Amino acid sequence: MQLDTDFMTRHIPDFVHAAGLSLSIGGIAILLSLSVACIYSAILFFQVPILKGFVRAHVEVARNTPLLIQLFFLYYGLPSIGIKLSSMTVVFIAMTFLGGGYFTEVFRSGLDAVTKTQAESGLALGLSRMQLFRYVIMPQAFRISIPALFANFIFLLKETTIVSAVAVPELLYTTTSYISLYYKTYEMLLMMTICYLIIFLPLSFLLSCIERRYQYGTHGH
Amino acid sequence: MKKKKLGTLILSALLLIGVLAGCGNSADGGNKSAAGSLDAIKKRGKLIVGVFSDKPPFGFTDEKGNYIGFDNDLAKRFAKDLLGDESKVEFVPVEPASRIPYLQSDKVDLILANMTVTDARKEQVDFTNPTMKVATQVLVSDKSGIKTLDDLKGKKIIVTKGTTADIYLTEHRKDVELIKYDKNTESLQALKDGRGDGYAQDNFILISWAKDNPGFHLIDEKLEKEAPIAPAVKKGNTELRDWVNKELQTLGKEHYLIELYNKYVKDALGADTDPYEVITEDGKI
Numbered sequence: 001m002q003l004d005t006d007f008m009t010r011h012i013p014d015f016v017h018a019a020g021l022s023l024s025i026g027g028i029a030i031l032l033s034l035s036v037a038c039i040y041s042a043i044l045f046f047q048v049p050i051l052k053g054f055v056r057a058h059v060e061v062a063r064n065t066p067l068l069i070q071l072f073f074l075y076y077g078l079p080s081i082g083i084k085l086s087s088m089t090v091v092f093i094a095m096t097f098l099g100g101g102y103f104t105e106v107f108r109s110g111l112d113a114v115t116k117t118q119a120e121s122g123l124a125l126g127l128s129r130m131q132l133f134r135y136v137i138m139p140q141a142f143r144i145s146i147p148a149l150f151a152n153f154i155f156l157l158k159e160t161t162i163v164s165a166v167a168v169p170e171l172l173y174t175t176t177s178y179i180s181l182y183y184k185t186y187e188m189l190l191m192m193t194i195c196y197l198i199i200f201l202p203l204s205f206l207l208s209c210i211e212r213r214y215q216y217g218t219h220g221h
Numbered sequence: 222m223k224k225k226k227l228g229t230l231i232l233s234a235l236l237l238i239g240v241l242a243g244c245g246n247s248a249d250g251g252n253k254s255a256a257g258s259l260d261a262i263k264k265r266g267k268l269i270v271g272v273f274s275d276k277p278p279f280g281f282t283d284e285k286g287n288y289i290g291f292d293n294d295l296a297k298r299f300a301k302d303l304l305g306d307e308s309k310v311e312f313v314p315v316e317p318a319s320r321i322p323y324l325q326s327d328k329v330d331l332i333l334a335n336m337t338v339t340d341a342r343k344e345q346v347d348f349t350n351p352t353m354k355v356a357t358q359v360l361v362s363d364k365s366g367i368k369t370l371d372d373l374k375g376k377k378i379i380v381t382k383g384t385t386a387d388i389y390l391t392e393h394r395k396d397v398e399l400i401k402y403d404k405n406t407e408s409l410q411a412l413k414d415g416r417g418d419g420y421a422q423d424n425f426i427l428i429s430w431a432k433d434n435p436g437f438h439l440i441d442e443k444l445e446k447e448a449p450i451a452p453a454v455k456k457g458n459t460e461l462r463d464w465v466n467k468e469l470q471t472l473g474k475e476h477y478l479i480e481l482y483n484k485y486v487k488d489a490l491g492a493d494t495d496p497y498e499v500i501t502e503d504g505k506i
Binding site for chain 2: 076079084165167173176177179180181182183185
């Protein structure tokens with residue numbers, strides 16, 4: 001097999017641009033999802049009536065429907081009832097919906113893992129429920145959640161490939177566009193894979209370093 | 222510890238590149254073994270054809286999921302004349318952009334999916350003699366105010382990835398903002414939802430769709446001059462290409478393509494269209 005390396009180098013700028021878009025979509029989606037998950041976790045922790053049910057329902061729907069279907073529903077389904085959202089809006093709604101659901105589950109398992117004696121001791125010391133959550137439970141739960149949370153960051157970033165379906169020019173969209181225009185299938189797939197590796201390998205390396213730092217007390221390296 | 226981690230990093234990178242290179246090689250090796258040769262097809266007992274499933278009247282499915290349409294019926298006829306039974310055909314649904322990769326990676330023997338013959342495509346696959354002629358046009362919403370191709374400047378135009386309209390507009394009209402979808406149905410839905418001012422595509426598909434969807438009209442000017450549409454085989458598969466050419470000649474004598482035209486295409490284009498403006502029977506380009 002002869003790779004057309006000239007063609008590949010010529011299109012590096014396009015791929016850099018597309019990779020930037022993939023990363024920004026992923027990054028913003030992670031921040032939005034985190035905010036949603038924090039609010040949701042608080043709702044679940046304080047057992048807020050009505051809202052609690054809403055959060056549970058969201059988490060279940062988000063975790064049990066594919067992202068592609070959520071995107072199609074928002075993009076092609078909603079206009080039939082007169083709601084037309086732009087691709088980018090659709091992408092952020094769908095990814096936050098998905099990420100929010102998953103991150104909430106991660107935080108929930110973190111909160112569950114904090115031993116009951118911690119809460120009881122806090123209350124015995126006279127902390128209010130708010131103080132208990134803020135100073136005792138949250139910090140511990142967060143640390144426990146970190147490995148799972150980071151795994152979910154990577155998961156959500158990888159999910160950005162799916163948004164090419166609604167014509168957002170990220171990495172996969174760029175790749176398939178060039179394949180369909182110039183039929184350089186292997187070259188473009190290789191370029192895409194390299195781009196993802198350049199993004200993800202250092203990122204998982206960085207995240208596992210951070211993870212190790214936070215687990216310092218528990219693991220005793 | 223850190224060194225070990227870095228080692229893992231480099232190893233995984235190497236592994237992936239190795240896997241990729243491996244994929245390429247095996248696909249290339251397929252060239253010699255001629256997966257689509259007549260012998261291989263007969264031995265297998267079925268002809269594998271890449272077709273459209275969402276492009277009436279050329280390639281689509283009925284309510285039961287059976288593949289029908291001009292191209293799809295022609296594929297059944299090929300199977301009947303090659304293997305003795307029209308059921309000895311396996312349909313593989315393709316999208317415009319996946320047609321050539323499917324041939325290149327030996328996933329199908331033949332592509333019968335309304336593919337226009339272009340110079341760039343000729344370098345990638347071998348076309349048989351044509352079955353039709355087509356031109357690309359732009360369907361615009363009546364409200365868009367677009368009257369000529371010049372008016373497209375700065376407008377949002379929808380295309381389906383890998384179609385001749387996509388290729389033409391990408392290369393020659395940098396002043397047009399293109400929105401690209403993978404499927405024809407997605408593009409049409411996007412046009413209907415007003416996500417673009419127009420949709421550029423082969424004109425038959427547009428004419429046929431616009432009949433059922435008022436509020437849209439074709440710009441008279443054509444994007445490119447008429448071009449032939451032909452079945453395609455993998456590059457170098459002359460055996461199957463020659464068989465298809467001979468078969469098309471035989472079918473031409475019995476006016477089989479006109480029969481298919483009357484069955485599927487006539488209603489979509491209107492009875493006043495001369496079938497010979499669309500169909501190529503003599504096999505000449």
